[in-house]
Amino acid sequence: MQIIELEAERLRSLRALVAGTLRLKWLRAATRFEIAAHRHGLALKYGYDPAQPRVPRGKPDGGQWTDAGGGTSRGDRRSPGLIRLAGEIPTGDSPEIPKKRPAKSKDRTKAKKTAARLLGQVGSTVEMVGAIAKLGAWLQTCSAEIESYRDTPKSLEELQRGASTPKPGYDIHHIVERNQKVYFTRETINSPDNLVLVPRLRHQEINAWYQTKNPDFGGKSPRDYLDGRSWAVQRAVGLQALIDAGVLKP
């Protein structure tokens, strides 16, 4: 019990440290930006315009301004008073994890993901189970999913071998997606070569990435972009997604 409390305390301290460091960095950047904005504002106030014509080099007045066009009236140039920093002073990206089981599914999902991402830093399984209990006892019902999220990347052979023995907290993932059955046979899609066992929450992240519109794919979702493309292209994207999701060793 003492270990559990110590671990929870360590996590709280770690979060406070991260948030504090983030805030200091933000304040330093904000100050530097505001100083730069102030200097820029002063330059505009005194009529500086780098595009204003000058007398050519070699003439008696070489380098001097040729007219009084310097200034403040170019298109979208912002006046110094309008310059302000985007966003509020940060307190960290992780929302609070409720002690009691939230009534809404979306709130439970949010808490589960937050816990999994936060507890990725915890050392042993025993420590993690204790930390889950401390964060919110209701999270114990999804401890398998949270624990599997901490898996380190594995080789393709390991992930493929795992697909033959499903276990709690994991899902079978198709490297080339199942919805491509129109173009490839069911046997090919479901062949052992195309199946891997991945942590459930990683699986959800990968699936969400496939479904979400993305400027990298011309504004289409990767799933729509890949629709109808060759097996080789789809497999290459599928394997790279597993690598970048932290599931497959590069």
Added chain:
Amino acid sequence: MTQTSIQKMSVDELVDNFSASALRQFEAELENSVARQNKCVEEQMAIAAELKTRPGDQRAALLELYNHPNVQVRLNAARLSLAVAPTAAREVIQAVKESKQYPQAMDAGMCLWTLEQGILKPT
């Protein structure tokens, strides 16, 4: 946020709306809402497109968000300003990838991969 309202916004307002939209996307991801994420991506792409049409291509205004505390805001701002600040934007995307803050780290990794593969050609 309609196309007409976007056209009436100042550059400052567009940047503010961009970061607000990326923060909504961050929340939507936590709640597993792909539909809301898609809406946010559409908003941000529309804002970036509008900034591009402004005199001098004002997408450079998104560079203000490269130091934003939220990882989703940093990633999206960098991705949608790759054409105007290729080196700085790539550095931000690379940093998000290396941060291991998932799923944004995955998205960043795939962004760099699509660049290498020539799938993404910033314009």
